[in-house]
Amino acid sequence: MTHTLVEWFSDIHGWLFQSVVQPLLYMLTLGDVTEEAFDGTEWFLLGLLELAILFIVLRPLEAWIPVKKDIDPSARRIDFLYSCIHRLGAFTLVVFFLLDPLFDLIAGHLRLLGVVHFNLETLWPSVTDVPVVAFLIYLVVLDFFDYWYHRASHQFGWWWGLHSLHHSQLDMNLWSDNRNHLLDDLLRDIYLAVIALVIGVEPSQYVLLVAASRMLQSLQHANVRVHFGAIGERLLVSPRFHRTHHAIGIGHESKGGGTLGGCNFAVLFPVWDIVFRTARFSREFAMTGIRDQLPPPEGKGRDYGRGFWAQQWLGLKHMREFARRKTS
Incomplete structure (x- = not known):
């Protein structure tokens, strides 16, 4: 009997947990976290699958139609390290699942008071509760709040100090999406997890929402000369649209030339930039980075770090x- 991809994945998940993870837990006397470890094994495999798909699909495109031909290999390696930390370590998902029991506890107390937990899927019965429709609604709602989080990180000095690490990559590549300060990621993951739980996202849905969003964001950061056309770039964030957000100067500075500001903050859907007047559509594939990291006289030669620990430490200093x- 032929197996579907889902069945193959389930078989591998079960084998890995029973053969490796579970024996290790019992050896370390951690049997009380078996259920959490079972879910964690699934997240690890999903992350591994994401990394494989991204490499197979996007790496050839980067070699075929690159924006920048000479990329520093060390820049790619450090970004890959960040991707492994987030994709294989389930950084985002751990936060969600840690908060889930707390929200269940709060929801239980609210039910005793006669307050029913809100769920977006109940807004339009037989429509919003259709799995595909519910998934798209959750994706749009979370993206709306993600837009404002991202925009705020460009408006407050202390926040930009953390987020600037992400923008300091002069050689953007398919792994650059995860090049972030860990504290910045922790804040964002808590913020989005709380919103997801408030609007009724189930754990299984959240895993798929995060995976879909991350795959699209990896494409946006890839070193590929790709755009979606005049209409397409207004429907979905393209590599060209997002590269403008990373452009030296205009991507993170105010229109008046100030330090804070920028354009193209949308994570998935440019409609938020269009509605809130932060969109900038360009035909150019801009060079990326931060003005003050350039050598004088163009910049100040500011150091954002080359290694992982240096980048994390300098992020706190910045x-x-x-x-x-x-603010601008």
């Missing part, structure tokens, strides 16, 4: 230093 900057 957070403190940039907290004194004014």
Whole structure:
């Protein structure tokens, strides 16, 4: 009997857990977290699958139609490390599943008071509760809130101090999406997990929502000369549209030339940039980075770090230093 991909995945998941993870838990006397470890094994495999798909699909495209031909190999390696931390370590999902029991507890107390937990799927019975429709609604709602989180990280000095690490990549590539300060990611993951739980997203749905969003964001950051056309770029964030957000100067500075500001903050759907007047459509594939990291006289030669630990430490220093900057 032929197996579907889902069945193959389930078989591998079960084998890995029973043969490796479960024996290790019992050896370390951690049998009380078996259920959580079973879910964690699934997240690990999903992350591994994501990395494989991204490499198979996007790496040839980067070699075939690159925006920038000479990419520093060390820049790609450090970004790949960030991707492994987030995709294989289930950084985002761990936060959601840690908060889920807390929300269940709160929901239980609210039910005793006669308050029913809100769920977007109940808004239009027989329509919003259709799995595909519910998935798309959740994706759009979460993206709306993600737009505002992203925009805020460009408006407050201390926040930009953390987020600037993501923009300091001069050689954007398919792994650059995950090049973030861990504290910034933790704040974002808590923020989105809380919103997801409030609107009624189930754990299984959240896993798929996160995976879909991450795959699209990896495409946006890839070193590929790809755009979606005049109409397509207004429906879905393309590599060209997002590259403008990473452009030196215009991507993270105000129109008046100030330090904070920028354009193209949408994570998946450009409609938010269009509605809130932060969209900038360009035919150019801009060079990326931050103005002040360029050598004088163009910039200040600011160091954002080359290695993982240096980047994390400098991010904290920049957070403190940039907290004194004014918003645009």
